[in-house]
Amino acid sequence: xxxxxQSPKYLxxxxxxxxxxxxxxxLNHDAMYWYRQDPGQGLxxxxxxxIVNDFQKGDIAEGYSVSREKKxxxxxxxxxxxxxxxxxxxxxxxxxxxxxxxxxxxxxxRLLVL
Amino acid sequence: GESVxxxxxxxxxxxxxxxxxxCAYSNSASDYFIWYKQESGKGPQFIIDIRSNMDKRQGxxxxxxxxxxxxxxxxxxxxxxxxxxxxxxxxxNMNYGGSQGNLIFGKGTKLSVKP
Numbered sequence: 022x023x024x025x026x027q028s029p030k031y032l033x034x035x036x037x038x039x040x041x042x043x044x045x046x047x048l049n050h051d052a053m054y055w056y057r058q059d060p061g062q063g064l065x066x067x068x069x070x071x072i073v074n075d076f077q078k079g080d081i082a083e084g085y086s087v088s089r090e091k092k093x094x095x096x097x098x099x100x101x102x103x104x105x106x107x108x109x110x111x112x113x114x115x116x117x118x119x120x121x122x123x124x125x126x127x128x129x130x131r132l133l134v135l
Numbered sequence: 136g137e138s139v140x141x142x143x144x145x146x147x148x149x150x151x152x153x154x155x156x157x158c159a160y161s162n163s164a165s166d167y168f169i170w171y172k173q174e175s176g177k178g179p180q181f182i183i184d185i186r187s188n189m190d191k192r193q194g195x196x197x198x199x200x201x202x203x204x205x206x207x208x209x210x211x212x213x214x215x216x217x218x219x220x221x222x223x224x225x226x227x228n229m230n231y232g233g234s235q236g237n238l239i240f241g242k243g244t245k246l247s248v249k250p
Contacts, residue, residue: 027178063224063240064179079237111178120228121167121186124238126178 024048025127027112032132034099034106042097042130044112050125052118053095057081058109058129067110070095071118099132107134147247154215156244158208158225167228169238170199170210174221182210182223212246220248 025046034040044053052071056064066079070089084103089095095114099106109131113124148154160168166187171179183194185201185208192199198211208225222245226238 025178061242063242064226064238065240066237069237113178120237123169123181123184125181126171129176129178131176 025112025114025125027110027127027130029130030128032130033135034132035135037101039098039100040132042099042110042112042132044095044097044127046093046095046112046114046125046127048114048125049092050114050116051092052115053089054113054115054124055079055085055087055095055097056111056113058111064111067097069118106132108132144242145245145247147249148215150215150217150248150250152215154210154212154219154246154248156210156212156223156225156246158210158241160206160208160225160227162227162229163203163206165227165229168199168201168208169226170197170208171224171226172219172221173224173243179224215246215248217248217250220246222246 028043054069055067057067058064065081067085068076068079068087070076073089073092076087076089084100086098109129111129112127115122115124169184170182172182173179183197183199185192185199196213200209222243224240224243226240229239
């Protein structure tokens with residue numbers, strides 16, 4: 022069953038703690054993305070990667086970090102520097118990252134602060 | 136700045152009626168557009184896309200219209216069903232600098248279908 026998986030579905034973060042959100046895809050897509058969604062808002066791009074071992078900052082990268090060691094995996098770390106991390110985080114992938122193709126989304130991870 | 140927006144934040148329709156969801160975009164250089172459906176607590180689901188060399192594209196029960204003259208995009212859903220209730224987002228591809236491949240999303244329109 023092909024697709025994008027994200028885990029966990031819910032994640033709780035204590036103040037000062039770093040947490041990592043998982044994103045895996047078995048679609049053989051080159052490009053992967055992380056978005057943040059706040060209530061009543063559109064999606065905002067955090068980071069994206071068009072190829073293994075390379076990634077670029079999006080519009081709201083501060084307080085976040087990523088890695089792309091494998092084609093199928095693009096984990097996002099929410100660091101303690103992110104002062105307002107409560108949001109719904111969405112991972113997506115696309116074939117090549119050219120901008121002329123569909124991005125397919127995972128089910129999302131909801132991050133809450135204790 | 137450049138942005139994608141929506142004319143109506145909420146839309147309520149009767150089951151069986153047709154729905155029209157509108158989207159305005161401001162970058163005339165955008166050349167690829169996508170409509171997504173997002174149900175509560177879930178990730179966005181692809182509905183239909185259209186490229187700027189087209190004015191209209193049809194899918195199953197859905198039609199997307201692109202008017203480049205007024206920079207307007209619409210999604211038409213025929214015979215709306217309760218399962219169509221969701222938030223609908225439009226997104227545009229806006230190449231700028233080295234950010235090729237990035238989609239810019241509107242805030243969404245909530246569609247409610249009354250039985």
